[in-house]
Amino acid sequence: MSNTLTSSPPSATINTNEQAGAVVQKTVFSILLAISFSHLLNDTMQSLIPSTYPLLKRSLSLNFSQLGLITFCFQLTASLLQPFVGLYTDKRPQPYSLAAGMCFTLAGLLLLSRAGSFPLVLVAVSLVGVGSSIFHPEASRLAYLASGGKRGLAQSIFQLGGNAGASLGPLLAARIVSPYGQSNIIWFGVFALIAIGVLLNTGRWYRRNLTMRRKKAVSIIYESDPGLSKGRVATSLSILLVLIFSKYFYMASMSSYYMFFLIDKFHVSDQHAQILLFIFLFAVAAGTMIGGPIGDRFGRKYVIWFSILGVAPFTLLLPYASLFFTAVLSVFIGLILASAFSAILVYAQELVPGKVGLIAGLFFGLAFGMGGIGAAVLGRLADRTGIQHVFHLCSFLPLLGLLTGFLPDTTPKSKKA
Template structure:
């Protein structure tokens, strides 16, 4: 009988946690996801302006999600092999370009072009910023990813609120305000660029010791098996969240006859709860293990998701807040778990998992838009309510805690 192999991965040793850099990366994530969610939250306004169907909205969401996903693993590999300090600046320029086009778009083709640029900006930001977060963590990967993800979740929460306050009452052309915010945010990248420039110089001069060995006591087949389970969990989470992030406002408008602005405030409440819940998962995962956080976060959502399609307006809001809070820590725990399986390929893993998350969400958005056109908006919530039940597969994940061993 074969004994378990010890899979060893050498990785650079960065014992210090660079809190200032982590906060700057979190702010970068906040800005990126705020601008992305402004676009999603503005779909009702765009639909009214251009007289679009739900299917066309689904197509727009699909193009955005594909551009924000397909290139992420490619960029992740590039960033691992050829690190540069200007990648995050390039990302924000792409996003700002898309927002300018969207402000003046008068056809679905212009909207699709605009969201493609916005999606590419996100496709660069996520793998690069997540990769730098890993290196700035000082080994406290769960805490670092939680700080990073909190920024993104707060940005996603603020976006619909700003859309309700600016885009809904004043019009699509006010996307120019957010393009200006994107350009201004380049200034917030300075602490990251300064630290990253020093890190790259140290790596090239080999002044950073590569003496830390991450030991994962699993066979290679078990590592690939574990990655497969993580992909199932990503699928369940992002099919369900696609229904909320893209169609929650439409659901509230159609079922409860609320205004567009009120529906965006409900979406803000859900996303704000997600931001609050994000920070819990990282430190808990560092202390007790990622597996338990993943299991509780996804499967624990199921009772509330199953009740929500049959609730009144008040309880729909309450249940969505609980769902956002419970489900929010899943992705950072999944990402860190995967990074610990393959610690020398952080950019690839970050790009792959962010890319899959966006890609699954994009495909789900298109399919759900088609379902909404033919069976009604409520049908997608009755169907998607069962997605969190797939969280039970987390029980098959091995319990791992990579050992960090100094040699020499």
């Protein structure tokens, strides 16, 4: 009698295991949409920081060097910490670290809304950066786990939220913060609270699937191993990092200085330039969904070819085009260039199976870093040579996409047989 009550039939155990496996063998869109929405909220709050620079400059009597130091502190904590966070969570996955990271962001926003001195502003933006460093590697791992094998699609959905948030932040700052003052930054804390609630829920799903994930870790790593030497993998990763450099340096020229280029060359109004910048950013958000699914279907190397090198004809034409065709070309540039990141990230994860967090942290960190460094370098160059000269030089950056030809095939060993 006691055996009947305390023991489960073998078939029940088998069915339970089968159900657990089925969860991660199919694409879990509810989880992907949840982390994409959280990414939107996270990047909305992040993009709030540079949007408040004019306000902080006036209220705290800051100079441009101090504003540059604010950017440096934010980018430093938001980029350099990510690979270390990813390396740690590869070994010790933390299901609730996403919600914990968002608490750092909340603390940073609350402090920023009340900061009455330059040092406090630096502490505030550093806290937001720490929150970003914790969020991106582990959220990328969660997308990987919920992908059901459609890793490119999963990363594209995740990235779509971030790109949408990056374009949304400045608009909300213009409506909520700029007209009413620094203290209204506190209202963005509501975004952090919503994100914490969403991420606690996804953390519970992540924790339920961790046990099964650990049991299958060895077989998954073997099956996805591309069978390359360590030297070939290191060379391939170096090429991918160069491609990230070319993409984000060019993106820095567009996101930071496109308006100034339009005003200088075509003498358009600020409002007209803002509309054209929004068109470009909207194209970037739309293009985010292209690279991942196409890479799943046809191969990521082809998407990288198309995304980096394929955009070169449009970037090379841009400095010589009329106003109308400049707007048209910017749409094609945004659509094509935005498709690169998801394909590059998943390709790199396939090169180094079992290190999803480390690779995500490295590439997200480099993307943040290149954006910050690119904006600073190109700004100084524009002061010396003129904004149009900067766009002429940057138009050649996508030609670095020729290096894609040296990337190996990453088809898993099990599929090559």
